[in-house]
Amino acid sequence: MIHDPWEPPEVPLAVDLVILTLRGTSLQVLLIERAIEPYQGAFALPGGFLAHVEEDLGTAARRELAEEAGIEAGSLYLEQLGVYGEPGRDPRGRVVSVAYLAVAPRLPEPVAGSDAADASWQPTNRVLSGELVLAFDHRRIITDGVERARVKLENSALATAFCGPAFTIGDLQEVYEAVWGRPLDPRNFYRKVQKASGFIVPVGREQRTTVGRPARLFRAGLSSVLSPPITRPVAPAADAADTHPEEEG
Structure with a gap:
């Protein structure tokens, strides 16, 4: 019996960014308001799909940060936070996202662009408490990012x-x-x-x-x-x- 050659499943790859800073005495996270479906009008992390198969993940993260929030990564240190790929996390189908984290002082006000209707800094306590409803599984990703930042303060x-x-x-x-x-x-x-x-x-x-x-x-x-x-x-x-x-x- 001749078997058909195996072909890997097509699973889109995306990046999401958890950008944290202090504004006054409040730890805040950069969020956008989605301008398109799914979750149109909901808060979400800046991010998106790779532009093409040759695009590096870090390059994609910096591009999305600039396109959706008007913030140039420049010397901003982005570290990989985790990979999120549970079935059902995106209503459009199976999507795997690589999340990046940056914790930095004196970050500028964001400017919405691309498929973002708005971009703003929001207190993380409103996210962690569930007061702010987020798209996809972005509350979980932010929770992981805040915990990573807390550990950083313990050790660095x-x-x-x-x-x-x-x-x-x-x-x-x-x-x-x-x-x-x-x-x-x-x-x-x-x-x-x-x-x-x-x-x-x-x-x-x-x-x-x-x-x-x-x-x-x-x-x-x-x-x-x-x-x-x-x-x-x-x-x-x-x-x-x-x-x-x-x-x-």
Whole structure:
């Protein structure tokens, strides 16, 4: 018996982008409003299909970011977050998406283009709580992206990028609280920061305050990896899936 030669199934490949930044004291994610079906009018991550079979995935991600939100990737570091390909995630048929993550300070206001009716920064807590309804499985992808960002703050010096050239421990704590989504005990946070060798360095002057003692100023140190890590406190029961043991002392 002669068998027909096997042919691989045709599964479209797409990219999606989770772009996170701090605006004020709020961790925010870049979203577009879809101008076309499916999910016309719904919030979604910027992204789309590869333009052609020869297009590199990273190139496609940067192209979609520019086309849909008017943001040029430039020096923006995009890292692969994960691959999402469950059947039924796209009503048009089986689609596999490679998601990319960037966490960066001082990103510009987006400008909608391509098949986006609008583009804006939205607080991640509105997404994670389900207050904002998103297209496809994009809430799951954002949830994964936020968790990756939270882990980055535990293990790297990323938080200092969101502070000025000179900052107080309180300024740094605000970054951690915004990304982790919970308040921190100032004294415990101070101890953890001081234990992380090379994380921050005093600049030799103080910031005057209206009340109390002047606050010491610091700058980013040379270490990009925190040793020991600055771990998150135990999460409330409501989000116990996101727990890390608290370090006391």
